[in-house]
Amino acid sequence: xxxxxxxxxxxxxxxxxxxxxxxxxxxxxxxxxxxxxxxxxxxxxxxxxxxxxxxxxxxxxxxxxxxxxxxxxxxxxxxxxxxxxxxxxxxxxxxxxxxxxxxxxxxxxxxxxxxxxxxxxxxxxxxxxxxxxxxxxxxxxxxxxxxxxxxxxxxxxxxxxxxxxxxxxxxxxxxxxxxxxxxxxxxxxxxxxxxxxxxxxxxxxxxxxxxxxxxxxxxxxxxxxxxxxxxxxxxxxxxxxxxxxxxxxxxxxxxxxxxxxxxxxxxxxxxxxxxxxxxx
Amino acid sequence: xxxxxxxxxxxxxxxxxxxxxxxxxxxxxxxxxxxxxxxxxxxxxxxxxxxxxxxxxxxxxxxxxxxxxxxxxxxxxxxxxxxxxxxxxxxxxxxxxxxxxxxxxxxxxxxxxxxxxxxxxxxxxxxxxxxxxxxxxxxxxxxxxxxxxxxxxxxxxxxxxxxxxxxxxxxxxxxxxxxxxxxxxxxxxxxxxxxxxxxxxxxxxxxxxxxxxxxxxxxxxxxxxxxxxxxxxxxxxxxxxxxxxxxxxxx
Numbered sequence: 040x041x042x043x044x045x046x047x048x049x050x051x052x053x054x055x056x057x058x059x060x061x062x063x064x065x066x067x068x069x070x071x072x073x074x075x076x077x078x079x080x081x082x083x084x085x086x087x088x089x090x091x092x093x094x095x096x097x098x099x100x101x102x103x104x105x106x107x108x109x110x111x112x113x114x115x116x117x118x119x120x121x122x123x124x125x126x127x128x129x130x131x132x133x134x135x136x137x138x139x140x141x142x143x144x145x146x147x148x149x150x151x152x153x154x155x156x157x158x159x160x161x162x163x164x165x166x167x168x169x170x171x172x173x174x175x176x177x178x179x180x181x182x183x184x185x186x187x188x189x190x191x192x193x194x195x196x197x198x199x200x201x202x203x204x205x206x207x208x209x210x211x212x213x214x215x216x217x218x219x220x221x222x223x224x225x226x227x228x229x230x231x232x233x234x235x236x237x238x239x240x241x242x243x244x245x246x247x248x249x250x251x252x253x254x255x256x257x258x259x260x261x262x263x264x265x266x267x268x269x270x271x272x273x274x275x276x277x278x279x280x281x282x283x284x285x286x287x288x289x290x291x292x293x294x295x296x297x298x299x300x301x302x303x304x305x306x307x308x309x310x311x312x313x314x315x316x317x318x319x
Numbered sequence: 320x321x322x323x324x325x326x327x328x329x330x331x332x333x334x335x336x337x338x339x340x341x342x343x344x345x346x347x348x349x350x351x352x353x354x355x356x357x358x359x360x361x362x363x364x365x366x367x368x369x370x371x372x373x374x375x376x377x378x379x380x381x382x383x384x385x386x387x388x389x390x391x392x393x394x395x396x397x398x399x400x401x402x403x404x405x406x407x408x409x410x411x412x413x414x415x416x417x418x419x420x421x422x423x424x425x426x427x428x429x430x431x432x433x434x435x436x437x438x439x440x441x442x443x444x445x446x447x448x449x450x451x452x453x454x455x456x457x458x459x460x461x462x463x464x465x466x467x468x469x470x471x472x473x474x475x476x477x478x479x480x481x482x483x484x485x486x487x488x489x490x491x492x493x494x495x496x497x498x499x500x501x502x503x504x505x506x507x508x509x510x511x512x513x514x515x516x517x518x519x520x521x522x523x524x525x526x527x528x529x530x531x532x533x534x535x536x537x538x539x540x541x542x543x544x545x546x547x548x549x550x551x552x553x554x555x556x557x558x559x560x561x562x563x564x565x566x567x568x569x570x
Contacts, residue, residue: 055381056332093487119491127487137481137510151489182517196488 040106040124040203040236042069042092047101049087061087063260064101069253072234074226076247078271079257080281085240086130089206092238093127094118105204123152126197130208130240132189136181141167141192144181148200166195171221186213205229208240223250244271248285249305256280272303294318328472330432334379335548337433341442343549344430350556351426355419358563361411364418366559371425374552380432388428395420431472438543440465440526462526466519473522474515481511 049062062084069075077085090096091103094110102111108121115121129135138144145163149156164174170191176184181192190210197205211219227250229235241247247254248271256264258280264270271277274284274292284292287303287310294301294314301317304310354367375385396417403413434442444461451457486492490503564570 056379057330095483095487114493118493119489122487122489129484134480135484135487137484137507137514139510139513147485148488151485182514200488 041104042204042236042238043102043104044068044088044091045102045104047091047098047103049084049091049096050099053099060260062091062098065262066101067255067262067265069236069238072230072236073252074230074237074239074250075253075255076239076241076251077255077257078241078244078247078282080242082259083257083280084260085242085257086208089127089208089238089240092204092206093125094121095127119152123154123200124202125204125206126200126202127206128190128193128197128208128210132186132193133182135193135196136189139180140177141179141181141184142177144192145196145199148196152200154200162199166199169198169225170195171218187215187218190214191218202235204236204238206238206240209242210239211241211243211246219246226250242282244277244283245285245287247271248288256282268305269303328431328476329435330378330380330384331435332379334377334433336374336378336429338543338546338548339433339552340543340545340549341434341438342445343545343553344434345442345446347552347556348426348430350560351422354559354563355423358567359412359415360563360566361415363559363563363566364415364422366562367422368418370555370559371422371429374429375425378429378433380429384432385425385428388424389421392420392424431468436465436469436522437526439468462523465526466523469522470515470519473519474511477515477518478507478511481507481514 044065044067047062047065048060050058050060052058065084065088077088079085087096091098091110092105094103094105094108094115097110097112102109104110105121105125108115108118110121136144138147142163145166146159148154149159149162155162163177167173167176172188172191172195176188176192181189184192190213194207194210211222214222223246226237230237239247239251248268251268254266254268254270255262256270256276263280264276271285272288272292274289277284287305287307290310291301291303299318301310302313304313351367354363358364375382399416399420400413403416430439440461443464444458447457447461482490482492485507492500492503495503561570
């Protein structure tokens with residue numbers, strides 16, 4: 040499913056003293072399935088990209104095209120179909136919850152998108168298992184969950200109706216390394232086996248470096264650079280936009296400065312093997 | 320989430336009204352309430368309305384926010400007109416009643432837009448400190464009062480968030496017919512009320528942490544001191560009170 044941002048500008052509280060530009064003349068094109076990362080510091084406009092794709096807000100200028108749908112200010116026909124195909128996990132998972140139990144929360148999307156309602160209980164259990172939760176959570180109040188479990192539940196709420204595009208906004212904040220590894224595994228399965236388009240909106244460069252296929256760097260409402268994950272090797276560029284250099288990249292850069300010739304690896308085990316092979 | 324202003328929510332902008340002392344604001348509001356209840360004079364009510372309009376302009380909050388509230392009261396104006404027609408009251412009296420509604424609602428709006436939640440707790444607490452000699456739990460009471468005052472704006476915020484979350488998972492509010500909208504509103508109301516209560520408790524806990532020490536004594540929270548504008552606005556309100564007293568033959 041193709042996503043096209045055509046010179047999109049997004050301004051909030053327009054014509055008021057609190058007017059603020061969130062996105063400034065942004066254009067990009069996502070055509071194939073894969074994992075795409077939008078990386079930027081706070082207030083760079085990442086969340087607005089998710090909101091625009093999910094048609095929760097309307098661009099002030101320009102047009103957003105998602106498959107056959109166009110979000111450009113006019114009323115979108117069959118908007119539910121668009122939202123069904125673009126699952127969106129919010130930055131704050133608690134903002135997604137409004138039902139009394141986890142089970143109601145999970146089944147809400149299926150019920151209103153009318154997606155496989157006859158297999159509801161089966162899919163509810165499967166979705167929970169997919170994100171690493173179990174059936175004991177079903178009767179709990181979603182607001183009583185801790186942040187990590189709430190994030191997992193928010194992801195399950197989206198996965199349950201099987202969207203083609205999955206948007207994860209700051210999903211890795213607060214996750215332990217084990218949770219992150221599980222997530223990497225899940226994202227890879229979704230990408231390779233189910234041909235999903237996954238959009239990561241994050242400032243966690245280390246995580247994005249491990250999984251992403253293509254990177255967009257955002258800074259202060261503008262898209263400043265895009266390219267393969269190699270652009271995350273540029274320490275000066277990342278420092279200039281207040282982003283942390285991925286830890287693996289930082290380690291390899293330091294070693295190479297001291298005269299070693301180590302290649303860039305995306306995961307720590309490969310790096311250890313590489314160091315063993317190249318240095319010793 | 321992007322900021323979204325509605326009735327009763329704080330609008331964070333610097334203006335002479337935002338810098339007013341919260342206690343003086345409350346005293347001014349009390350004067351206005353007294354005048355609205357007791358004054359049937361057209362002149363006093365017109366001057367009060369003018370004062371409210373001037374304050375709206377000085378608050379630097381976009382006028383459209385006030386107009387939104389004005390528009391949302393349309394059914395109340397119609398009800399007042401119908402009642403006046405039923406009781407055969409004159410057009411002048413009918414207009415006075417309508418202006419009273421506008422004055423109270425828009426004045427409350429001005430107070431909410433220009434007073435932060437911490438300031439309003441402080442203002443209520445200071446205002447009620449007179450009852451301290453009775454050993455009443457004033458701080459607790461001011462917290463409760465503030466929670467009640469902020470309940471409706473909070474409800475609207477939670478409602479907006481819930482609508483956004485449910486829109487993104489299958490409810491298209493724009494294409495629903497009236498009956499389905501009403502049905503969904505009733506269905507969601509229970510959940511929104513539960514979430515608002517939860518959020519209200521969270522805010523109370525945060526305020527308590529910020530404003531009180533462990534023995535529940537007030538910490539040194541600094542707020543706007545009484546200045547020129549406070550005295551100016553207070554005098555203006557007192558002049559209106561005086562005018563009412565003169566017109567009513569009390570002085």
